[in-house]
Amino acid sequence: xxxxxxxxxxxxxxxxxxxxxxxxxxxxxxxxxxxxxxxxxxxxxxxxxxxxxxxxxxxxxxxxxxxxxxxxxxxxxxxxxxxxxxxxxxxxxxxxxxxxxxxxxxxxxxxxxxxxxxxxxxxxxxxxxxxxxxxxxxxxxxxxxxxxxxxxxxxxxxxxxxxxxxxxxxxxxxxxxxxxxxxxxxxxxxxxxxxxxxxxxxxxxxxxxxxxxxxxxxxxxxxxxxxxxxxxxxxxxxxxxxxxxxxxxxxxxxxxxxxxxxxxxxxxxxxxxxxxxxxxxxxxxxxxxxxxxxxxxxxxxxxxxxxxxxxxxxxxxxxxxxxxxxxxxxxxxxxxxxxxxxxxxxxxxxxxxxxxxxxxxxxxxxxxxxxxxxxxxxxxxxxxxxxxxxxxxxxxxxxxxxxxxxxxxxxxxxxxxxxxxxxxxxxxxxxxxxxxxxxxxxxxxxxxxxxxxxxxxxxxxxxxxxxxxxxxxxxxxxxxxxxxxxxxxxxxxxxxxxxxxxxxxxxxxxxxxxxxxxxxxxxxxxxxxxxxxxxxxxxxxxxxxxxxxxxxxxxxxxxxxxxxxxxxxxxxxxxxxxxxxxxxxxxxxxxxxxxxxxxxxxxxxxxxxxxxxxxxxxxxxxxxxxxxxxxxxxxxxxxxxxxxxxxxxxxxxxxxxxxxxxxxxxxxxxxxxxxxxxxxxx
Amino acid sequence: xxxxxxxxxxxxxxxxxxxxxxxxxxxxxxxxxxxxxxxxxxxxxxxxxxxxxxxxxxxxxxxxxxxxxxxxxxxxxxxxxxxxxxxxxxxxxxxxxxxxxxxxxxxxxxxxxxxxxxxxxxxxxxxxxxxxxxxxxxxxxxxxxxxxxxxxxxxxxxxxxxxxxxxxxxxxxxxxxxxxxxxxxxxxxxxxxxxxxxxxxxxxxxxxxxxxxxxxxxxxxxxxxxxxxxxxxxxxxxxxxxxxxxxxxxxxxxxxxxxxxxxxxxxxxxxxxxxxxxxxxxxxxxxxxxxxxxxxxxxxxxxxxxxxxxxx
Numbered sequence: 001x002x003x004x005x006x007x008x009x010x011x012x013x014x015x016x017x018x019x020x021x022x023x024x025x026x027x028x029x030x031x032x033x034x035x036x037x038x039x040x041x042x043x044x045x046x047x048x049x050x051x052x053x054x055x056x057x058x059x060x061x062x063x064x065x066x067x068x069x070x071x072x073x074x075x076x077x078x079x080x081x082x083x084x085x086x087x088x089x090x091x092x093x094x095x096x097x098x099x100x101x102x103x104x105x106x107x108x109x110x111x112x113x114x115x116x117x118x119x120x121x122x123x124x125x126x127x128x129x130x131x132x133x134x135x136x137x138x139x140x141x142x143x144x145x146x147x148x149x150x151x152x153x154x155x156x157x158x159x160x161x162x163x164x165x166x167x168x169x170x171x172x173x174x175x176x177x178x179x180x181x182x183x184x185x186x187x188x189x190x191x192x193x194x195x196x197x198x199x200x201x202x203x204x205x206x207x208x209x210x211x212x213x214x215x216x217x218x219x220x221x222x223x224x225x226x227x228x229x230x231x232x233x234x235x236x237x238x239x240x241x242x243x244x245x246x247x248x249x250x251x252x253x254x255x256x257x258x259x260x261x262x263x264x265x266x267x268x269x270x271x272x273x274x275x276x277x278x279x280x281x282x283x284x285x286x287x288x289x290x291x292x293x294x295x296x297x298x299x300x301x302x303x304x305x306x307x308x309x310x311x312x313x314x315x316x317x318x319x320x321x322x323x324x325x326x327x328x329x330x331x332x333x334x335x336x337x338x339x340x341x342x343x344x345x346x347x348x349x350x351x352x353x354x355x356x357x358x359x360x361x362x363x364x365x366x367x368x369x370x371x372x373x374x375x376x377x378x379x380x381x382x383x384x385x386x387x388x389x390x391x392x393x394x395x396x397x398x399x400x401x402x403x404x405x406x407x408x409x410x411x412x413x414x415x416x417x418x419x420x421x422x423x424x425x426x427x428x429x430x431x432x433x434x435x436x437x438x439x440x441x442x443x444x445x446x447x448x449x450x451x452x453x454x455x456x457x458x459x460x461x462x463x464x465x466x467x468x469x470x471x472x473x474x475x476x477x478x479x480x481x482x483x484x485x486x487x488x489x490x491x492x493x494x495x496x497x498x499x500x501x502x503x504x505x506x507x508x509x510x511x512x513x514x515x516x517x518x519x520x521x522x523x524x525x526x527x528x529x530x531x532x533x534x535x536x537x538x539x540x541x542x543x544x545x546x547x548x549x550x551x552x553x554x555x556x557x558x559x560x561x562x563x564x565x566x567x568x569x570x571x572x573x574x575x576x577x578x579x580x581x582x583x584x585x586x587x588x589x590x591x592x593x594x595x596x597x598x599x600x601x602x603x604x605x606x607x608x609x610x611x612x613x614x615x616x617x618x619x620x621x622x623x624x625x626x627x628x629x630x631x632x633x634x635x636x637x638x639x640x641x642x643x644x645x646x647x648x649x650x651x652x653x654x655x656x657x658x659x660x661x662x663x664x665x666x667x668x669x670x671x672x673x674x675x676x677x678x679x680x681x682x
Numbered sequence: 683x684x685x686x687x688x689x690x691x692x693x694x695x696x697x698x699x700x701x702x703x704x705x706x707x708x709x710x711x712x713x714x715x716x717x718x719x720x721x722x723x724x725x726x727x728x729x730x731x732x733x734x735x736x737x738x739x740x741x742x743x744x745x746x747x748x749x750x751x752x753x754x755x756x757x758x759x760x761x762x763x764x765x766x767x768x769x770x771x772x773x774x775x776x777x778x779x780x781x782x783x784x785x786x787x788x789x790x791x792x793x794x795x796x797x798x799x800x801x802x803x804x805x806x807x808x809x810x811x812x813x814x815x816x817x818x819x820x821x822x823x824x825x826x827x828x829x830x831x832x833x834x835x836x837x838x839x840x841x842x843x844x845x846x847x848x849x850x851x852x853x854x855x856x857x858x859x860x861x862x863x864x865x866x867x868x869x870x871x872x873x874x875x876x877x878x879x880x881x882x883x884x885x886x887x888x889x890x891x892x893x894x895x896x897x898x899x900x901x902x903x904x905x906x907x908x909x910x911x912x913x914x915x916x917x918x919x920x921x922x923x924x925x926x927x928x929x930x931x932x933x934x935x936x937x938x939x940x941x942x943x944x945x946x947x948x949x950x951x952x953x954x955x956x957x958x959x960x961x962x963x964x965x966x967x968x969x970x971x972x973x974x975x976x977x978x979x980x981x982x983x984x985x986x987x988x989x990x991x992x993x994x
Contacts, residue, residue, distance in 0.1 A: 383802065386744045397746075406789040407782055419781055419825075423832055426991075438987045441829060442822045442980070449821035452788060453814035456795045460810060465802030466742065530776060539838040545777040546760065546786070553756035561901050566736045573740045573803055574897070587799065587807020595815035599973050 005051035006062030006079040009087060009133055012047035013126050015040065020122035027115040034106040037118050041125060042098035048091030048129055055084030059509040063135065070138070076203050078135035081509045082274065086132040086266045089354050090259045092492070093361045094125050097258075100365050100485025101251040103478060107372060108249075117157055117249060124150035124255065131263045136203040137186035141179065144263075148175040148231075151260060154252040155244050164247040171244035174237065178230030182267070185223035189275060192216055207275045217276050221283055224271040232264035234324065235294040236635045238317045242301070245316065246309035246377070250368020253309060257316040258361035262353050265323055272331060273514040281430065284331025291324030292440050295447040300600050303454045304631045306379045306589035308367045311458055312360065315403065318447060319356040322418065323349050325444060329421045330515060332433065339517035341424045344533050346511050347504060347519060348417035354503070355410040355496055359402040362489040366396035369478045369486070370462060379461045379589045381469035388475040391483050393463045398490040400455040402497070405448040408547035410496035413531070415448055420539055450596070457592040466583035498543040500531045590629060597631075605632040684936045685773040689763055691939070692772070695946075696762035700915040701725035701908065703950050710958040725911065729904050737900035740801045750797040751898070751905035754790045758912045761786050767919045768942040769931035770841040770848075779838040780828050783920070784821065787872070790909070791817055798894030805886065809893025812969060816871055816878060816890065819976040824868040826983035830861040831924050833990055840920075844927040856993060860986030862925045866960075867979035869917045871972075873910075876961040878972060888966060918953045919946070 019040040026032040054060070059081060066075040079087070101121070108114055127147030134140035152175070155168040186202070193210030194201025201207070212220065226237075233241035245253050268287070272279060298318030305311040326349025333342035369392045370385060371377055386393040402409040422444070425437035461468075477483075496503060508518040519533055532540040575581045597606070606629070613624035657668070705722040712719035739747070761783055763774040778786070791813065798810035832838045834857060835846040871878040874891040883889055889896075895906050923930075929945025931938030967975060 384742060386746070387742065393744075401789070401792070404788075404792060405785070406792055407778075407785040412782075412785055416781055416785075420838070423829060423838065426833060431991075434991050435988065438826070438829060438833075438991075439984075442826050442984070445822035445825040446818065449788070449818035452792055453818045456792060456799070456810060456814050460796055460799030460807070464744065464746065464796065464800045465807075536776065537837055537839060537842050539779045539781075540776045541779060541782055542777045545774070546782065549760040549763070549774075549777070550753070550756040553759045554752045557752055557755055557905070561733075561905075566734070566900055568737045568739055568900075570741050570743075571738050573742075573801055575803075581803070583802065585804050586802045587804060587811060592807060592811045595811060595969065596818065598970060599815070599819075 004062040005055045005058075005060060005084065006064050006077060006133075008047050008051035008054075009079055009129065010064060010077065012044040012051070012091075013129050013133070015044040015047070016122045016126040016129070019044070020119045020126070023115055023118040023122065030109045030114070033114050033118050034109060035102050037122070038098045038102040038105065041101075041122060042095050045091045045094035045098055045125065048087050049095060051079065052084040052086075052088030052091055053506075055079050056081045056088065056506055056509055073136075073138055073199060073202065075139040076135035076205075077133045077139070078204070079133060081513060082266070082270065083132045085350065085507065085510055086262060086353075087129065089262055089357050090125075090128050090132065092354075093258045093357045093489070094128075094255065096485045096489045096492075097251050097254050097361060097365065098485075099488070100254075100368075100482050103481030103483075103485075104249070104251050104368055104372060106479075106481075112157070116153065117252075120150045120153045120157075121252065124154060124252070124260075128255075128259060128263055132266055135205070137183075137190055137207075138202055140204075141183055141186070144179060144182065147260065147263065148172075148179065151248075151252070151256055154256075155248045157249055157252070158247065161247075163243075167240075167243035167247050170240045174230050174240040178227040178237075181223045181227035181230070185220045185227065185271070188216055188220040188223065192220075204270075204275060208277070212276060214280070217279065218283075221272060221276060221279065225268060225287070228264040228267040228271075229290065231267075232261050232320045232324075233294075233317050234290050234320060235297045235317060236639050238294065238298070239633055239636055239640050241317060242305075242310050242313040242633075245313040246307060250309070250364055250371055253313075254361045254364035254368070257313060257364055258357045261316060261320055262357060265320070265327070265349075265353055268324075268327060269514070273334075279331065279335055281332050281335040281433070284328045284333075284335060285433070286328075287324050287331060288328030288440065291321045291328050292443045294318065294321030295325065296321070296443055296450075297603070299447050299450045299454060300596075300603060301633065303450060303457070303593045303596055304604060307377050308370065308379050308382075308458065308462060309364070309377055311379075311454070312363050312367060315363075315451070315454070316356075316360060318451065319352065319360065319403070322415065322444070322447065323352045323356065325349070325440065326352060326414075326418050326421065329418070332428070333421075333424075334515050336428055336430070338424075338427060339515050340519075340534070341421065341427065342515040343511035343517040343519055344417065344424070345421035346515055347507055347533075348414055348421055350507060350510065351417060351496075351500070351503060352411075352414035355402070355414050355493070358489050358492045358496065359399045359409075359411060362399040362486055362493065363396065363403065365482070365486050365489070366392055366399060369482055370396075372478060372482075373475050374473050376469070376473070379458070381467075382462045383465040383468045383583065383586065384463070385475065386463040389463075389477050391477055392486070395483075395486040395490045396463065397459055398493055400459045402493045404452040404455045406452065408494075408497050408543040408550075410493045410500075413497055413500045413541070413543060415444065416541055417533060418444060420533055423539075424534070453596065454593075457589055461587075461589045461592065465586045468583055468586065468588060498547050499528070500541075500543060501528050504531070504533075603634070605634050605637065606630070607632075685769075685771045688769045688931075688936075688939060689772055689774055692767050693759060693762050695767065695943070696912055696915060696919075697759065697908075699950075700912040701729060703915050703918075703954065704911040706951070706954045707914075707957055710954055711961060714958055714962045725907075729908055732899075732904035732907070733901050735900045737902060739899075740897060742800075742802065743897075744800055746793065747797045747800045747897075748902065750793040751902040751909075753793050754909040755905045757786045757790045758909045758916065761916055762912065764840060765916055765919045766841050766844050766923055766927075766930060767946055768939050769933075769936070770844050771931070771933040771936070772841060775839060775841040780832065780840055780843070781825070781838055783840070784825060784828070787913070788817070788821065790913075794894055794906070797898075801897045803897065805889070805893045805896050809890055809896070812890045813894055816972060816976070819973065820868050820871040820979070823864055823976060823980040823983050824872070826980060826987060827861040827864040827868060828924065830857050830983060830986040830990055833987070834858070834994070840923055844923045844930055845932060847925070848927045848930060848932070855990075857986045857990035858925060860982050860989060862921070864979045864982035864986065865921055865924065867975065867982070869921065870960065871976060871979070873914045873917060875957065877964040877967045877975065880966050883966075915950075918950055921953075922946070922949050
């Protein structure tokens with residue numbers, strides 16, 4: 001074969017780097033910056049998608065060794081089906097978002113130095129692609145850091161506001177704490193696979209072949225899981241995520257929430273299933289438990305938000321939780337040697353990975369479109385945008401329906417598969433697990449229902465009703481670049497919802513190589529339309545027929561009723577004769593979530609305050625009512641603040657060493673040498 | 683071929699008889715409360731009246747508002763093709779299992795809640811907010827109750843569940859009993875019946891479902907009302923499938939369909955009586971006491987599941 005998928009993937013990374021460089025060279029030309037560079041990114045992403053799909057479909061594994069890097073430590077690249085899958089996920093969303101960006105960034109030219117955005121955007125995508133391609137610890141960490149650093153600068157892009165700088169700093173700190181844990185984990189594995197004197201252990205191949213002692217394997221796993229969980233925003237390490245994701249430009253938020261978090265999922269799957277390979281059931285239990293907590297807490301926090309992008313960011317916490325539920329279940333089933341069930345759970349998790357990338361990307365692009373034309377992120381000020389932005393509204397609605405796990409869209413399929421995996425838990429030999437697992441299913445159901453409530457709120461408050469703000473800005477529909485990006489991802493959401501068997505057949509190689517079983521034979525027994533993961537009499541679902549059925553009934557009823565339709569008269573809203581309805585009397589984001597806030601309030605740090613203005617003639621008829629509500633993430637005070645405070649205390653103590661006098665530093669060096677000599681001579 | 687006839691028949695029964703069932707419930711309720719009833723067939727007259735009326739739409743109503751009634755109707759009719767009422771030999775039963783059924787109800791609710799917010803009145807938003815709150819607590823409990831039955835039957839396919847329970851005969855398993863109680867509580871909540879919501883009220887502060895659809899008129903309102911009646915009917919059929927599928931025709935005896943139809947009507951009559959007794963005996967709860975009610979339902983479903991694992 002002349003061209004292998006791995007070559008295309010490498011070429012795609014090269015193209016991105018060249019685009020970044022060219023953007024610096026052509027920084028004076030706004031046409032190049034906004035159109036050519038983003039279309040070049042789109043092309044590169046498309047190449048990544050091609051190589052990814054090809055790898056998984058053909059079950060080919062390609063390798064490449066780059067002679068760059070440190071002496072004797074060349075960079076290893078490897079494109080196997082698992083990398084190929086994540087390459088597809090990353091590439092697909094990057095493709096849509098790049099098209100969208102061409103329109104989104106054009107509006108910024110003149111106001112901001114766009115060149116910075118373009119360069120780091122290219123580096124960011126290149127970093128993500130390299131992370132999934134890397135086949136040794138060194139190259140993986142370099143790519144990981146490149147991705148983190150590029151995204152840091154993107155979060156910092158609008159750095160004139162202090163909260164953006166704070167968010168970016170917090171993001172940087174957490175990213176590095178996570179990276180240290182990952183580095184240590186690779187260190188443990190590399191040391192155990194080839195000894196600590198030999199560098200050959202740093203390749204993933206060496207780690208794959210090594211057998212780790214149980215104790216060390218656990219340490220490596222816990223370190224890696226901590227590091228990746230920090231990146232993925234798993235509760236309780238999620239606090240940075242809703243700060244950092246919303247303040248980046250919306251196209252970048254889409255990529256960060258949609259695919260950057262997925263590289264952490266990739267890391268977890270790679271380390272546990274591929275590099276370590278054999279693990280006890282409680283690892284899976286840990287992943288499952290944290291997944292469940294993230295899912296429920298993520299959606300509850302999301303419900304309390306009134307900033308559209310923050311709300312979406314908290315939903316990423318929720319969806320990462322759902323993905324981890326699938327992965328965790330798969331780990332549990334694998335450790336009890338139940339490969340078919342492990343395959344089902346793994347596919348559920350991976351399917352949700354792809355689905356979340358699509359609908360979250362779509363939703364962030366939609367939020368970006370709203371921000372772009374209203375310059376408003378606060379939902380309390382919005383309303384009625386469906387009349388001004390019909391395309392954005394319809395596409396955003398597709399995203400809402402998908403993320404709320406409603407049939408026939410894609411979010412439903414992956415949650416359905418996860419439920420099926422939960423229902424297989426009676427086959428587990430462990431009695432305690434059996435009893436606890438159904439609770440997990442209930443929590444997942446709660447998550448889905450709350451997500452639906454949250455997106456009724458998000459869509460209803462933003463797009464329906466009347467404009468709530470004081471001055472209605474001149475709102476307009478967004479341009480065709482932005483619309484195309486959203487249309488493509490909305491179509492993908494629908495297709496993934498109604499043709500799930502295509503996806504499952506495609507990913508068979510993955511489950512076969514990772515857990516040793518595939519779903520395909522049963523998945524296709526009922527034909528391509530029916531999804532029957534275990535057996536037709538066990539469970540089956542056909543998104544296609546559900547979609548078609550609803551459509552047919554809809555069309556028939558509509559046709560029957562419109563043979564001789566009654567007139568439609570437009571009138572003013574019925575105001576009960578009150579005649580003073582204002583748009584401020586509508587339900588808004590805060591009031592919509594009030595019942596849920598009251599029920600689950602104990603999970604939050606809520607300060608509620610109502611004041612009546614004093615100048616009223618009578619206390620029963622106040623002139624103004626002032627309502628203040630502050631909701632804080634409890635985890636901030638529980639985990640982050642103590643750690644931050646302790647860090648500052650320790651740094652102050654250590655800081656005393658720094659005298660600023662050369663003599664003192666010479667004494668330090670002298671003492672160090674003496675101590676080292678003493679240690680050596682002992 | 684046989685299956686398709688049964689399928690068509692089922693959907694026809696659902697669309698045709700659902701208003702009569704609602705009429706039956708209303709009639710019984712009137713009798714229980716010492717009022718004169720308008721008869722069992724009043725809902726048909728109401729629907730006919732609404733269909734013949736013109737529609738009044740608010741100026742700012744969007745397409746969502748006009749799309750929702752048809753969607754509600756469509757999802758419920760499709761659900762009627764999935765729940766085995768007459769026979770377990772349904773071609774559409776493979777299309778969707780019980781989780782999808784819950785999903786279908788959820789999508790109808792999602793859009794109803796959106797159209798409640800579409801006009802931008804306080805009532806609509808209030809209804810949507812409350813409906814989604816109730817739903818988010820009811821849905822997990824409902825899935826737990828259903829999962830208990832699914833675990834017992836090793837399937838989530840409704841046809842399969844009905845067959846397994848039917849062939850096993852009536853066995854008083856504790857898990858089924860708990861799940862059944864939970865299911866009744868949830869069915870009351872999902873259909874907006876007392877004590878969760880009052881279908882007959884138009885008092886501002888107590889409305890949930892009615893507040894969402896307050897702005898609807900004409901054929902839109904007729905479709906929503908009709909879909910609501912069918913949903914109530916379907917919940918009775920669903921509980922019959924899950925817990926007491928007596929008389930249902932199997933794959934092997936297509937001749938059993940008339941018997942199944944008679945059994946279905948009998949079950950409907952009895953369920954109507956039970957529903958009215960519950961509704962008349964209880965008062966509507968305060969909104970924030972609903973958590974206790976739905977929490978109890980969840981607890982029952984959990985107990986059912988635990989007893990499945992421990993006792994069975």
